[in-house]
Amino acid sequence: MMDVGIVSYGAYIPRYRITPAEIGRVWGVDGKAMGKGLLIHQKSVPSPDEDVVTIAVEAARGMMARVPEVDPKDIGAVYVGSESHPYAVKPTATIVAEAIRATPAMTAADMEFACKAGTAGIQACMGLVGSGMVKYGVAIGADTSQGAPGDALEYSASAGGAAFLIGSENIIAKINKTMSFTTDTPDFWRREGQSYPSHGGRFTGEPAYFRHITSAAKMMMEEMGTTPEDYKFAIFHQPNGKFPTRVAAQLGFTPEQIEKGLLTPYIGNTYSGAVPLGLASVLDVANPGDRIFVTSYGSGAGSDAFDITVTDAIKDFKRGAAKTVAERMANTVEIDYAKYAVYKEKIVLPE
Amino acid sequence: MSSVAKEWREIPGRYNLEGSKCPCCGKIFFPKRNMCPICRRESLNNMEDHDICRDGTVYSYSIVYDAPSFADKLKPYAVVMVETDDGVKISAQLVDVDIDEVRIGMRVTAVLRKISSDGPGGIIRYGYKFVPLD
Numbered sequence: 001m002m003d004v005g006i007v008s009y010g011a012y013i014p015r016y017r018i019t020p021a022e023i024g025r026v027w028g029v030d031g032k033a034m035g036k037g038l039l040i041h042q043k044s045v046p047s048p049d050e051d052v053v054t055i056a057v058e059a060a061r062g063m064m065a066r067v068p069e070v071d072p073k074d075i076g077a078v079y080v081g082s083e084s085h086p087y088a089v090k091p092t093a094t095i096v097a098e099a100i101r102a103t104p105a106m107t108a109a110d111m112e113f114a115c116k117a118g119t120a121g122i123q124a125c126m127g128l129v130g131s132g133m134v135k136y137g138v139a140i141g142a143d144t145s146q147g148a149p150g151d152a153l154e155y156s157a158s159a160g161g162a163a164f165l166i167g168s169e170n171i172i173a174k175i176n177k178t179m180s181f182t183t184d185t186p187d188f189w190r191r192e193g194q195s196y197p198s199h200g201g202r203f204t205g206e207p208a209y210f211r212h213i214t215s216a217a218k219m220m221m222e223e224m225g226t227t228p229e230d231y232k233f234a235i236f237h238q239p240n241g242k243f244p245t246r247v248a249a250q251l252g253f254t255p256e257q258i259e260k261g262l263l264t265p266y267i268g269n270t271y272s273g274a275v276p277l278g279l280a281s282v283l284d285v286a287n288p289g290d291r292i293f294v295t296s297y298g299s300g301a302g303s304d305a306f307d308i309t310v311t312d313a314i315k316d317f318k319r320g321a322a323k324t325v326a327e328r329m330a331n332t333v334e335i336d337y338a339k340y341a342v343y344k345e346k347i348v349l350p351e
Numbered sequence: 352m353s354s355v356a357k358e359w360r361e362i363p364g365r366y367n368l369e370g371s372k373c374p375c376c377g378k379i380f381f382p383k384r385n386m387c388p389i390c391r392r393e394s395l396n397n398m399e400d401h402d403i404c405r406d407g408t409v410y411s412y413s414i415v416y417d418a419p420s421f422a423d424k425l426k427p428y429a430v431v432m433v434e435t436d437d438g439v440k441i442s443a444q445l446v447d448v449d450i451d452e453v454r455i456g457m458r459v460t461a462v463l464r465k466i467s468s469d470g471p472g473g474i475i476r477y478g479y480k481f482v483p484l485d
Contacts, residue, residue: 015447047446048424049464053477057366057463086475095477099366099463331485333449342424349423 004130005171005311006164007070010062011280012055012142013160013267013328016045018340020155026337027150034155039241043158043268045335046144048343050159052082053092055273056142057099059163062322063138064100067165075102075165076134079124080110081117081272082161083190083197084144096140106134114188115237115269116298117141118162118276123178123304125166136167143271148196149346156240158268160328162276172314173283173292176307177224181216188299199299205243208301213237213247216303217295224307228252232290235261235278237297239269253293260285266329281325286310358476363400365478368461370439372401379403381439405461406484407435412445412453421467429453433461433481447482458484 019042024031035041046055064072078097085092093108111117111124118141125137142161147153166175187208190197200208213236221227228234234257236244241264248258261278263270270277275296282292287310294306341347363369363383370381374397375390381403387394411432418426422444429445431453445453446464459481468475 047464049446049466049480051465051475053475054463054465057477061463095366098362101367 002130002132002168003171003174004126004166004168005174005308006283007136007167007169007171008063008067008165008317009162009280009283010059010064010066010322011160011162011277011325011328012058012062013270013277013325014044014046014050014055015331015333016047016343017042017332017334018045018337019334022337023155031155034152037242038155039245039265040156040268041265042334043156044160044270045340045343046159048345051086051144052080052084052142052161053086053095055144055159055161056080056082056092056096056140056163059140059142059161060096060100060138063163063165065321066318068318068321070136070165072101073105074135075100075138076106077125077128077137078102078106078108078140079121079138080140080142081113081119081121082110082141082143083112083114083117083271084146085110085112088192096138100138102138113302114298114300115239115271115274116296116302116304118272119294119296119304119306120298122164122166122306123180125164126175126178129166129168136165139164139166141272141274141276143273145269145271146196151196153197153199156264156269158270159273160267160270160277161273162280164276170313171311172317173286173308173310176309177220178304178306179216179220179223180302180304181212181219182302183212185212185299185301187301204299208299209237209239209243209297210247210250212301212303213295213297214250216305217251217293220293220295220305220307226307228254228257228293230291231257231293233260233282233286234258234293235275235282236295237303238262238264238274238278241265263325263329277325283310283314284319284324284326286314288312288314355474358474365476366463368403368405368441368479370401370403371398374399379437379439381441403439403441404435404437407433407441407459409445409453409455409457409459410434410440411455414450414453431459431481433459441479444480445482446480460484
C-alpha cells in the first residue's frame with residue numbers, strides 16, 4: 001500500500017457559548033461545581049441557521065482553501081460522520097460534496113458511530129486512497145449534539161466539526177498506521193425518532209471509554225514499538241475535560257502532550273467533531289517530524305487509534321488560507337439559557 | 352410547500368454563488384441569466400458559468416424587526432446588499448454579528464447557512480448568508 005496521509009484540513013466551531021453555571025441555574029443544580037467536575041468552562045452552541053451540513057461545509061471549504069492546487073474533481077469519496085445529520089434519510093455528504101464542487105464522479109455516504117464516526121471516515125478514505133481506488137477522499141466529523149434538558153449531557157453536548165483531505169501526494173502528515181478496538185458495549189444510544197440520547201451513567205466510564213481507548217492505544221504502541229515519549233502530541237476523545245486527562249495519565253502521556261488537542265474545556269463535547277477538531281488544533285502548530293498519537297472513542301463501542309508523523313510539506317502548506325481552531329475559538333458570544341432554549345429548539349412553537 | 356425541482360435548480364447559485372459571464376463583453380451577473388442585456392443576441396445561450404467572489408463590502412443594509420416565520424428565531428437581523436470584490440451586488444442576511452456593528456463599507460464573506468425548511472418533514476433549504484470577514 002502506498003503512503004497515505006493528510007493533504008489538508010479545515011475546522012469550524014459556531015460562535016455562541018453557554019456556561020455550565022448558567023445551565024445549572026435553570027435546573028437548580030450547582031452548575032459551576034458540575035463544570036469544575038467535568039472540566040468544562042463553556043460549550044459551543046449553534047445558531048438556529050446552523051446544523052451539521054453548514055458546519056461540515058464550512059470546515060470542508062477551509063480545507064479546500066488551503067490547497068488551491070487540488071482540483072475538487074479529483075475527490076473520489078466524501079464521508080460525513082455525525083450523530084446529528086439533519087435528515088434521517090438523505091445524505092449530508094452529497095450537500096457537502098456539491099458545495100465544494102466534488103460532484104458527480106465520486107462516491108459519498110453518511111457515517112454514524114456515536115463520537116467516532118469522523119475517524120471511521122478517515123479510515124475508509126485511507127483504504128480507498130491506499131488501494132488506488134481514489135486520488136483524494138474527504139472525511140468529516142461534525143455534530144450539533146443533543147443532551148436532554150437537565151441531563152448531565154446538557155452541560156457538555158456542543159457543536160463543531162473538522163474536515164480532512166486524505167491523499168497520497170503532498171501529504172502534510174503521514175498516517176503511519178491505524179488500528180481499532182471494537183466491542184458491543186451499550187453505554188450510550190439513541191433510538192430512531194428519539195430527540196435525546198440515553199446513557200448508562202457511570203457505565204460509560206470504565207467498561208466503555210477507558211477500556212476501549214486504553215486497549216486501542218496499547219495495541220497501537222505495541223505494534224509500532226513506541227512509548228508515549230515518542231510522541232510530541234496526543235489527542236484522545238474528549239466527552240469532557242476529565243476523561244481524556246485521566247486516560248492520558250493512565251497511558252503515560254503528560255499534560256503538555258495533550259494540551260493543544262484538548263478543546264472540550266472551552267467548546268464542550270463536539271461528539272464526532274471532537275477528535276478531528278483536536279487533531280486540527282495540533283496541525284495548526286505542528287512542525288516537520290512531530291509525531292502525533294490519536295485515539296478516538298465512539299459509544300457502542302469502539303476506538304480508532306492513529307500514529308501520525310508531520311512531514312516537511314507542512315512548511316509550504318497554506319495554513320493561513322483558512323481560520324485556525326484558535327481563531328475559531330476567539331470572538332465568541334455568551335448567551336443565557338433562554339436564548340439557548342430558542343436556538344436549540346427546546347421551545348414548542350406554533351406550526 | 353415549494354417545488355423540490357425549483358429548489359434543486361437553484362443549488363449552484365445558492366451553494367457556490369454560481370452566476371453567468373458574458374462571453375462577448377465579460378460582464379458578470381448573479382443570479383444566472385441566459386443573455387447579456389448589453390450584448391443581447393450575440394450572447395444568447397452562450398453565457399458562461401462563473402463563480403462570483405465570496406468576499407465583498409456592505410453597500411447598504413436594513414435591520415429587520417418584523418421577520419417572516421422561518422427567520423423568527425434570528426430577529427432582529429440585518430439584511431445587507433453586498434458589493435462583491437468582482438463588482439456584483441448580492442442581497443442576503445448578515446449573521447454572526449451584533450446588529451449595532453453593521454456598517455456600510457464593512458468587509459463580509461459568504462457562508463452556507465440554513466435558509467428555511469418546509470416544516471419538520473419537508474426539505475431544508477441551504478444557501479448563502481454573509482458573516483463579517485475578520
